Amino acid sequence: xxxxxxxxxxxxxxxxxxxxxxxxxxxxxxxxxxxxxxxxxxxxxxxxxxxxxxxxxxxxxxxxxxxxxxxxxxxxxxxxxxxxxxxx
Amino acid sequence: xxxxxxxxxxxxxxxxxxxxxxxxxxxxxxxxxxxxxxxxxxxxxxxxxxxxxxxxxxxxxxxxxxxxxxxxxxxxxxxxxxxxxxxxxxxxxxxxxxxxxxxxxxxxxxxxxxxxxxxxxxxxxxxxxxxxxxxxxxxxxxxxxxxxxxxxxxxxxxxxxxxxxxxxxxxxxxxxxxxxxxxxxxxxxxxxxxxxxxxxxxxxxxxxxxxxxxxxxxxxxxxxxxxxxxxxxxxxxxxxxxxxxxxxxxxxxxxxxxxxxxxxxxxxxxxxxxxxxxxxxxxxxxxxxxxxxxx
Numbered sequence: 001x002x003x004x005x006x007x008x009x010x011x012x013x014x015x016x017x018x019x020x021x022x023x024x025x026x027x028x029x030x031x032x033x034x035x036x037x038x039x040x041x042x043x044x045x046x047x048x049x050x051x052x053x054x055x056x057x058x059x060x061x062x063x064x065x066x067x068x069x070x071x072x073x074x075x076x077x078x079x080x081x082x083x084x085x086x087x088x
Numbered sequence: 089x090x091x092x093x094x095x096x097x098x099x100x101x102x103x104x105x106x107x108x109x110x111x112x113x114x115x116x117x118x119x120x121x122x123x124x125x126x127x128x129x130x131x132x133x134x135x136x137x138x139x140x141x142x143x144x145x146x147x148x149x150x151x152x153x154x155x156x157x158x159x160x161x162x163x164x165x166x167x168x169x170x171x172x173x174x175x176x177x178x179x180x181x182x183x184x185x186x187x188x189x190x191x192x193x194x195x196x197x198x199x200x201x202x203x204x205x206x207x208x209x210x211x212x213x214x215x216x217x218x219x220x221x222x223x224x225x226x227x228x229x230x231x232x233x234x235x236x237x238x239x240x241x242x243x244x245x246x247x248x249x250x251x252x253x254x255x256x257x258x259x260x261x262x263x264x265x266x267x268x269x270x271x272x273x274x275x276x277x278x279x280x281x282x283x284x285x286x287x288x289x290x291x292x293x294x295x296x297x298x299x300x301x302x303x304x305x306x307x308x309x310x311x312x313x314x315x316x317x318x319x320x321x322x323x324x325x326x327x328x329x330x331x332x333x334x335x336x337x338x339x340x341x342x343x344x345x346x347x348x349x350x351x352x353x354x355x356x357x358x359x360x361x362x363x364x365x366x367x368x369x370x371x372x373x374x375x376x377x378x379x380x381x382x383x
Contacts, residue, residue, distance in 0.1 A: 020287065041125075042254045042298060046290060049297025061158050 001056050001088050004081040010074035012054060016047055017070070030070040051077075057084045099149040102177040106133040106142040113139040115188040116377050117178060119196035119203070122148025122157075123305050124253060128364045135374035143183060145174045147196060157301075157308040164308075167227070167316040171202035189218040189377055194334075194360065195309040197224025198316070201346065205321055213323065220326045220377060223333050223360050226342030227316045231335075234310060240266040246334060246360070247302055248276055253361030255285040273299060324349040328373055330366075332359030 010030060018025040020043060034044065044064070052058050055077065067076040103126075108114075114137070120126050126146045133142045147153050150173055156162045178184040184207075192200030204219045225231050241263045252259035261279040266272045277295045280286040286295075325347050327340055335341060340351040354376060358366030364373070 019289065040254070042251070045298045045301055046286070046294030049294035049300075050291045052297065053291065053293035 001085055003085045004055060004077060006074045006078040009077040009081075010070055012051070013070045013074060016050065020047065028070065030074075032070070033068045034064055034070075034073075035068070055081065057081075098151060099146075101146055101149045101173065102181055102183075103144055103146070104141065105129055105144050106136055106140070108139050108141040111139050112141045114378060115141045115143070115183065115186060117143045117145060117183065117188050117190050119174060119190070119192035119200045120144055120146045120148065121192075121194045121196040121309070122146060122153070123194065123250070123302075124361060131367075131370045132364055132374055132377075135370050137378050140378055143178075143181075145177060145196075145199075147199065153308070153312075156311070157305040160304065160307060164311045164315070167198055167202050167312055167318075170199045170312070171206055174199060174203055175206060184212075184215060187215050187217050189220065190216055191220040191222065191373075191377060192224055193222040193364065194224055195313070197221035198227050198313060200224075201227070201321070201325075202316070202318060204323070205318055208321055208323070216323070218326065218377075219321075219323060220328060220373075221341075221343065222328050222363060222373070223330055224327070224341065224343075225334060226340075226346055227313050227318060228342040228345040230345070231338070231342035232310075232313060234314065238306075238310075240269045241272070243269040243303070243306075244272040244276065246306075247299055248279075249332060249359050250302055250361050251276070251280060251285060251298070253359070253365075255280075257283070257285050259283060259285055269303070270296065270299065318346065320346050320348060322349075323347065324352060326352040326354065326376065328354045328356055328363070328376070330356050330358045330360060330363040330369060334360050 014025050014028045014030065017028050017037060021038060059080065063073065063076060067073040118129055120129065126144055129142065129144055136142060147170060150170065153165045153170065156165055175184065190200050190204060200219060200221065204216055207213055207216055244263045244266065247269065248259045248261045259280055260283065261276055263272050263275065273295050274292060277290065277292055281288055281290060325343050327343055340353055343351045354372065356363060356369035356372045358369045363369045
């Protein structure tokens with residue numbers, strides 16, 4: 001398993017959100033709260049499942065609460081990824 | 089950035105969806121099971137007469153009940169504890185002193201039944217005008233199911249119904265005989281993408297996550313119901329059953345085992361998850377609840 005950096009995680013999230021919301025990637029504000037995007041709970045869960053598959057590990061259920069923006073979640077993912085690689 | 093609520097702040101279990109103000113003649117208390125958003129009751133609230141108030145008890149906002157859906161190792165919340173919590177909320181708001189009708193949707197009906205049982209046991213059964221169950225499965229031995237005993241194809245069919253409700257578009261999927269519900273998720277994904285419920289490119293891993301959340305809630309409800317062994321109640325019960333009930337071929341869903349009175353059964357269009365959205369069903373349920381609450 002390779003470490004995922006915060007910028008890689010951010011790029012993945014921005015691209016997925018842009019496709020889901022049918023906008024350009026440049027229009028995704030990484031400091032905006034997830035629940036302010038036009039994304040319902042079904043889409044959020046599906047996105048979380050796809051993200052976990054890409055990462056190769058599960059995020060805790062509270063991750064989006066405590067890291068509620070693309071930028072914050074990306075930083076958290078990078079930390080978690082480093083922990084997983086170190087533990088492997 | 090707009091202010092964000094603190095996730096550790098408890099959300100209100102009881103809230104008023106329709107306030108009839110000083111002219112309240114009829115009061116309805118509804119127990120919401122939490123699988124879909126509490127907003128599902130708004131269409132019904134809009135159909136009630138001017139003088140009828142609707143209060144919602146949202147089980148999804150009871151933290152330990154929510155936690156039990158997210159984590160299968162979390163302790164089960166007894167049905168009795170959920171009913172106690174609802175009664176405490178009603179009492180604190182002064183809503184249990186005047187007569188009201190009680191309605192519960194799905195697992196919310198099981199909790200509503202226990203609320204009614206408690207009111208009867210306390211000699212306060214008269215405060216309850218009516219008890220209405222919306223496609224709730226009775227907590228009787230013949231209808232209790234552990235996760236292992238739930239038929240895989242049936243579970244997947246329920247999930248397809250749920251996904252259709254979440255995406256506000258019916259989903260038609262033919263589910264073959266399966267060893268495990270997860271085995272049928274590729275077919276559900278294909279059908280959901282083809283029929284426009286999910287965008288092209290949605291990955292199976294995403295749908296698996298959604299299914300896991302759905303199954304977690306269902307399993308939590310089954311674990312809560314398993315140890316619950318209520319006695320019968322001496323009052324009539326009304327069961328509203330949609331065309332696509334969870335168990336369409338199972339008559340009164342076991343409720344005749346809990347009341348010596350005949351179970352009044354009312355059929356409505358829609359399915360288990362859309363029965364509070366289908367206009368005809370909403371109109372029938374509103375009429376039933378408003379009528380039941382006539383002083």
